[in-house]
Amino acid sequence: MANQALLNCFPELKTPAFVITESDLIKNGRILKDVQEKADCKILWALKCFAMPEAAKALKPYLAGTCASGLFEARFGKENFGGENHVYAPAFSDEDMAEIVKYADHISFNSYSQLRHHRKAIEGAGKPIKVGLRINPGYSEVETMIYNPCAPYSRFGVGAEELEKEGIKEISGLHFHTMCEQRSDVLERTLDVVAKKFGPFLRDLEWLNMGGGQLITKPDYDRDHLINLIKEFKTAFGLKTIYLEPGEAVAIDAGYLVASVLDIIENGMPIAILDTSAANHMPDVLEMPYRPYIVGSGEPKEFPYTYRLGAMTCLAGDYIGDYSFPKPLKVGDRLVFTDMAIYSFVKTCMFNGINLPSLAYQKENGEIKLIREFTYADYAGRLGEKL
Ligand SMILES: Cc1ncc(COP(=O)(O)O)c(C=O)c1O
Known part of the structure; x- marks a missing residue:
């Protein structure tokens, strides 16, 4: 729930705006640090989920490093x-x-062909880089198919037969990522499969990244269960290091998007048009799909005034959902x-x-800083216009 100081500050912010809350990031960071200490593992911040220099300063004391999906995130993590x-x-x-070899100290490849293709770049990096392979355990409980890395014909990771054939001489660890918004019971069942299929290789390796x-x-979340699972797995296979690389767990419940009502129309039901968009500013609402919570709102008809919340884009399906409110919405409401x-x-x-939402950051002491507003130059520059 948004704290009162945050809500009171919103009238000063031009909308739409993301507001990231440092106290919530630190709360998450402390929990992750505690897990690392108790389980003797390392937790990396998956930058693909959320990245912001201000947040990096706040999270630094709590996490072991970052994990990147490619060059830009790797550089961001380093810098x-x-x-x-x-x-x-x-x-x-x-x-x-x-360039990646300048920033990375661990690179996990998706195939033996990529690993061998880039071997020279790694050897020529002038510093030690640990090389791993992503495995595909063929087991995932993720039901939304576009988020299931083990779906049929998946492009992610190598199977146990290939490891058997190609060997593990060129690597020091394995990496898997098979979960999405799940808990320790799913990890336990996944680890059973990983142990059965990949156990013999793990005994001769140094590290495992559990994604x-x-x-x-x-x-x-049952953190004691997670801690036990990690400790047991580490001991069972004599591994030196276990890594986890969560994104959501780092930044969950640590940000708001503040939007304003631009117009209210009627077409079979009241429709409020906002200065934000599911497609542009919260694409997972359409992709996942999911229904974000709005402070003070309810399910349709839970409160007396129900609205369909729509965006100002041309996409016919660009709705955030149907929400009810205790009072009628009016133009300018946030x-x-x-x-x-x-x-x-x-x-x-x-x-x-359509412009991007501004970025604001609420420090732990409650003060809200405006980090960045975007302008026409951000739009036109990406399209190639010389400004
Ligand atoms: C390889 C890998 N690692 C880590 C993550 C972070 O996952 P999450 O944000 O769900 O914790 C993802 C997400 O897609 C991923 O693909």
Whole structure:
């Protein structure tokens, strides 16, 4: 729930705006640090989910490093966070790899062909880089198919037969990522499969990365269970290091998107048109799909005034959902969407030439800083216009 200081500040912010809350990031960071200490593992911040230099400063004391999906995130991690710098992608271009080796200390490849293709770049890096392979355990409980890395014909990771055939001489560890917004019971079942299929290789390796998709910082997550699982697995296979690389768990419930009502129309039901968009500013609402919570709202008809909330883009399906409110909405009212740090502002776009939300940051002491506003130059510059 948005705290009162935050809500009171919103009238000063031009909307739409993301507001990231440092106290919530620190709360998550403390939990993750505690898990690392108790389980003797390392937790990396998956930058693909959420990245912001201000947040990096706040999270630095709590996490072991970052994990990147490619060159830009790897560089961001090095320049803004430090610690261990891990990179994985389904494939890397030669051009990107030539730079990635400057930032990374762990690179996990998706195939033996990529690993061998980039071996020279790694050997020529002038520093030790640990090389791993992503495995595909063929087991995932993720039901939304576009988020299931083990779906049929998946492009992610190598199977146990291939490891058997090609050997593990060229690597020091394995990486898997098979979960999405799940808990320790799913990890336990996944580890059973990993142990059965990949156990013999793990005994001769140094590290295992168990990926992300684990909601470790949610209040009802069974962290003692996670800690035991990690300790047992580490001992069973004599591994030196276990890594986890959550994104959501780092930034969950640590951000808001504040939007305003631009117009209210009627077409079979009241429709409020907002200065934000699901497609542009919170694409997972359409992709996942899911229904974000709005402070003070209810399910349709729970409160007397129900509205369909729509965007100002041309996309016919660009609705955020149906919400009810205790009082009628009016033009200029502000709506505060919760849990908007994760996979929202890293995925925004300027479809229809609509501006990006501003970025604001609430320090732990309550003060809100405006970090960045976007302008026509951000839109036109990406399109190639010389400004
Ligand atoms: C390889 C890898 N690691 C880590 C993550 C982070 O997952 P989450 O944000 O769900 O914890 C992802 C998400 O897609 C991923 O693909």
